[in-house]
Amino acid sequence: MTTIKDIARVAGVSVTTVSRALNGYSDVSKQTRQRILDVAKELNYSPNTVARSLVMKKSKTIGLLVSNMNREGVKDNFTFEILCGLNQASADAEYDLVLFSTTSSKQREKTYTQLCRERRVDGVIIQGIKTDDPYLEEVLQSDIPCVLIDIPIESNTVGYVTTDNVRGAKIAVLHLIEQGHKNIGLINGHSKADVSTRRLQGYVEALEENNLRLKTGWIKNGQFAEHLAEAAALELLTEHPELTAIFCASDLMALGAMKAVGKLGKRVPEDVAIIGYDDILLASYVSPTLSTIRQDKYRLGYEAAMLLINMLENQLESKAKIIDTELIIRESTKKATK
Amino acid sequence: MTTIKDIARVAGVSVTTVSRALNGYSDVSKQTRQRILDVAKELNYSPNTVARSLVMKKSKTIGLLVSNMNREGVKDNFTFEILCGLNQASADAEYDLVLFSTTSSKQREKTYTQLCRERRVDGVIIQGIKTDDPYLEEVLQSDIPCVLIDIPIESNTVGYVTTDNVRGAKIAVLHLIEQGHKNIGLINGHSKADVSTRRLQGYVEALEENNLRLKTGWIKNGQFAEHLAEAAALELLTEHPELTAIFCASDLMALGAMKAVGKLGKRVPEDVAIIGYDDILLASYVSPTLSTIRQDKYRLGYEAAMLLINMLENQLESKAKIIDTELIIRESTKKATK
DNA sequence: GTGAAAGCGCTAACAT
DNA sequence: ATGTTAGCGCTTTCAC
Numbered sequence: 217m218t219t220i221k222d223i224a225r226v227a228g229v230s231v232t233t234v235s236r237a238l239n240g241y242s243d244v245s246k247q248t249r250q251r252i253l254d255v256a257k258e259l260n261y262s263p264n265t266v267a268r269s270l271v272m273k274k275s276k277t278i279g280l281l282v283s284n285m286n287r288e289g290v291k292d293n294f295t296f297e298i299l300c301g302l303n304q305a306s307a308d309a310e311y312d313l314v315l316f317s318t319t320s321s322k323q324r325e326k327t328y329t330q331l332c333r334e335r336r337v338d339g340v341i342i343q344g345i346k347t348d349d350p351y352l353e354e355v356l357q358s359d360i361p362c363v364l365i366d367i368p369i370e371s372n373t374v375g376y377v378t379t380d381n382v383r384g385a386k387i388a389v390l391h392l393i394e395q396g397h398k399n400i401g402l403i404n405g406h407s408k409a410d411v412s413t414r415r416l417q418g419y420v421e422a423l424e425e426n427n428l429r430l431k432t433g434w435i436k437n438g439q440f441a442e443h444l445a446e447a448a449a450l451e452l453l454t455e456h457p458e459l460t461a462i463f464c465a466s467d468l469m470a471l472g473a474m475k476a477v478g479k480l481g482k483r484v485p486e487d488v489a490i491i492g493y494d495d496i497l498l499a500s501y502v503s504p505t506l507s508t509i510r511q512d513k514y515r516l517g518y519e520a521a522m523l524l525i526n527m528l529e530n531q532l533e534s535k536a537k538i539i540d541t542e543l544i545i546r547e548s549t550k551k552a553t554k
Numbered sequence: 555m556t557t558i559k560d561i562a563r564v565a566g567v568s569v570t571t572v573s574r575a576l577n578g579y580s581d582v583s584k585q586t587r588q589r590i591l592d593v594a595k596e597l598n599y600s601p602n603t604v605a606r607s608l609v610m611k612k613s614k615t616i617g618l619l620v621s622n623m624n625r626e627g628v629k630d631n632f633t634f635e636i637l638c639g640l641n642q643a644s645a646d647a648e649y650d651l652v653l654f655s656t657t658s659s660k661q662r663e664k665t666y667t668q669l670c671r672e673r674r675v676d677g678v679i680i681q682g683i684k685t686d687d688p689y690l691e692e693v694l695q696s697d698i699p700c701v702l703i704d705i706p707i708e709s710n711t712v713g714y715v716t717t718d719n720v721r722g723a724k725i726a727v728l729h730l731i732e733q734g735h736k737n738i739g740l741i742n743g744h745s746k747a748d749v750s751t752r753r754l755q756g757y758v759e760a761l762e763e764n765n766l767r768l769k770t771g772w773i774k775n776g777q778f779a780e781h782l783a784e785a786a787a788l789e790l791l792t793e794h795p796e797l798t799a800i801f802c803a804s805d806l807m808a809l810g811a812m813k814a815v816g817k818l819g820k821r822v823p824e825d826v827a828i829i830g831y832d833d834i835l836l837a838s839y840v841s842p843t844l845s846t847i848r849q850d851k852y853r854l855g856y857e858a859a860m861l862l863i864n865m866l867e868n869q870l871e872s873k874a875k876i877i878d879t880e881l882i883i884r885e886s887t888k889k890a891t892k
Numbered sequence: 893g894t895g896a897a898a899g900c901g902c903t904a905a906c907a908t
Numbered sequence: 909a910t911g912t913t914a915g916c917g918c919t920t921t922c923a924c
Binding site for chain 4: 557558559569570573574577601602603604605606607608609610
């Protein structure tokens with residue numbers, strides 16, 4: 217493996233000059249630089265980024281702490297789309313992405329800080345973590361630059377990227393109201409997700425603004441899981457036959473709710489209208505197609521990486537980014553024919 | 555940031571001893587080791603893997619060269635499932651995964667070898683590369699250990715993981731034949747994919763063994779893309795109305811074919827039976843549900859990482875792994891009622 | 893059982 | 909414009 221030392225020897229200069237030439241410093245004579253470049257190419261030289269990282273104390277790598285990278289997580293491409301965005305943005309800025317595996321049981325032996333410091337990543341992006349995760353506390357205490365996805369916490373070294381979940385949920389429910397629904401149920405995620413808290417808020421606001429009844433019995437949690445949401449919808453519709461619409465805080469859960477409606481011998485949207493959240497691929501394929509609030513997951517990832525890189529390279533003022541969502545109207549909320 | 559030097563100073567020993575103690579070498583007295591461990595904990599020490607990599611010439615990281623990590627690739631979770639498997643396996647073996655971004659335009663400026671050597675990855679896993687990709691040639695010439703997914707090439711430093719695509723395709727077509735079909739079309743991927751070549755072979759074998767007619771006009775390529783497959787199916791069914799079934803070399807293409815059947819005013823499976831390949835999530839959600847050949851993508855990834863790690867740590871004999879596939883019968887190939 | 897010293901490949905003062 | 913030197917944090921002979 218060729219090193220700059222080899223180049224120096226062959227080119228008849230010192231390693232310093234080689235380093236300077238290769239890194240494009242100005243204080244190298246034109247002919248020397250050319251000679252060095254030629255030799256480097258001739259010897260098929262590749263710089264050793266490890267050695268460089270050691271001395272520079274920067275690795276040009278970003279650590280990724282994502283949940284759902286296990287066998288079970290395969291069902292939604294939510295994480296993957298974010299990953300794609302992250303990947304593209306870091307590629308553009310010439311950063312490498314390293315996946316920290318939080319899946320393994322061993323993993324929890326190490327603290328967040330240990331994890332990051334060992335790998336010498338310049339910064340970290342975290343997605344899919346619950347709000348009561350002990351790591352979160354550490355993130356705030358640590359001095360490692362970090363961007364959180366969908367957890368709006370800001371500090372000196374921590375920023376975040378998310379969508380306006382209150383508004384998204386509100387728009388979803390307003391759409392249902394517009395379709396003539398007055399008794400609207402909610403199947404939410406769980407209390408340890410910030411998005412759930414906010415989507416609940418949006419739901420409440422939409423109802424209140426329209427002077428509609430709001431019963432706690434109409435709200436259940438489905439943990440973002442399809443089958444749990446199915447069970448929740450079953451209960452909801454059995455216990456509260458007055459419900460004519462359900463807002464689900466994720467498309468996967470909406471799918472579960474649709475199944476529940478079917479099992480009760482009812483139809484979507486004629487008997488019960490369903491609207492989801494996310495706009496996953498499945499939403500436009502299921503029958504009836506699912507109305508939903510589209511989140512641009514790719515962009516979520518892209519912006520997260522951009523933000524982090526900006527934090528690393530410039531002293532950034534704003535460390536938060538809110539991304540738009542969009543109402544997608546499909547068949548599952550078609551107005552009931554009176 | 556604490557270093558072993560700090561520990562050495564506080565514990566009153568040399569850095570050598572600290573290194574030995576921390577790495578669990580036997581030739582350190584019990585009390586010295588304990589003292590060092592205590593000091594390390596007290597100083598909140600994390601080892602610097604960069605420094606270690608530099609001297610050890612091993613990084614305990616695996617490079618990932620995956621295609622489809624861009625905005626367009628988001629549609630199928632195929633890559634993601636593989637990623638999950640890779641992630642789990644490397645986590646288990648305490649390797650880190652670093653994503654090489656082949657998406658960026660800059661990327662192609664660097665050769666494969668440069669890419670890998672710069673990052674000092676111990677090995678590489680490649681997925682989604684076409685058989686005429688220039689990188690592939692380099693992989694074989696390079697001495698960097700590498701595992702290919704779905705490209706059966708083996709060398710001293712190169713292994714692969716794949717499924718038996720001939721057999722998978724054959725089983726799919728045999729299933730159609732069993733359902734009474736005699737005129738069976740094929741929508742394949744493209745000629746630069748090894749899996750396509752093999753699935754074609756399986757198709758041919760199945761027909762020949764049953765003395766069924768085989769017309770080149772019945773075969774088209776859909777480039778693994780849904781809309782191209784839809785167009786291909788449209789042509790196929792228009793030009794060859796005798797076809798009563800189509801085998802598609804991917805589920806996404808099968809979805810396109812199903813749309814085409816619909817557009818022609820025909821029904822699946824009554825008029826045209828469709829069988830796909832992969833068993834993506836959508837397959838069990840579309841209507842009618844899609845029969846297919848299931849590939850365990852997670853396992854594909856898991857085994858690829860395991861294989862590579864084995865190649866890195868032991869001198870491995872076998873560098874190939876073939877994973878089973880499975881016929882999944884759903885509605886899209888239900889026997890036509892006579 | 894422990895330490896001194898060398899060196900992994902690179903960058904960065906500080907000379908000259 | 910170029911070279912000398914030191915050092916990043918760690919592992920590893922080789923001595924004692």
